[in-house]
Amino acid sequence: MKTTNYYNTFIEVAEDCPVKTAEVPPMRGEKTIANIEFELLIENPYEFTSDDVLFHVYAAKSHLKTKDSGEEKMQFFSKEQACFRSSPLTKRYGWGAHFNDEGKMAIYPVESEEYQQFARDKTLKQVKAMRSKKA
Structure with a gap:
């Protein structure tokens, strides 16, 4: 399995x-990747790794049932x-991401x-x- 997890790392915008001031991603019909990531991380600081968040977004966008997630995750x-x-939180909406020594993350404006x-x-x-944009 490939991983996207970081440890003892800070991702700056x-x-x-x-x-210049962090924004809550706006809702426009169906939830976007930014909406899903934001809700998950703002309500659950240091509960999830990057892999957890990315898979949660994938599962939500794909309308997966949680019981199927083991094989789907692999x-x-x-x-x-x-x-x-x-x-999009770190690229567009002004949120930095901190990863602790366990790889669990939280976002900060x-x-x-x-x-x-x-x-x-x-x-x-x-x-x-x-x-x-490319430089």
Whole structure:
């Protein structure tokens, strides 16, 4: 199984993120990837790994039943998956992602003191979210 999990890492917002203050992803009909990720992470800080979140999004978008998820999860992670650096939360909506030593994650608004503390923390691996546009 391939993994997207990070440990002791902070993902800063993308350099070309269009917002200076984090935004809640707007609802437009069916839930988007950003809506699903945001709801899961804002309500459950440090309960899920990146793999958990990505599979939850896939399952929700694919309308999977939870009882089927074991085999589906193995199949989903048998292929490379984009990591959380490509999440719309970190690229577009102004949320940084912190991963603790167990790989569990939480999100923080770019304007928050917590975000700034994580961004300055030299004990964490610091990475940027992927840019939306090529430089």
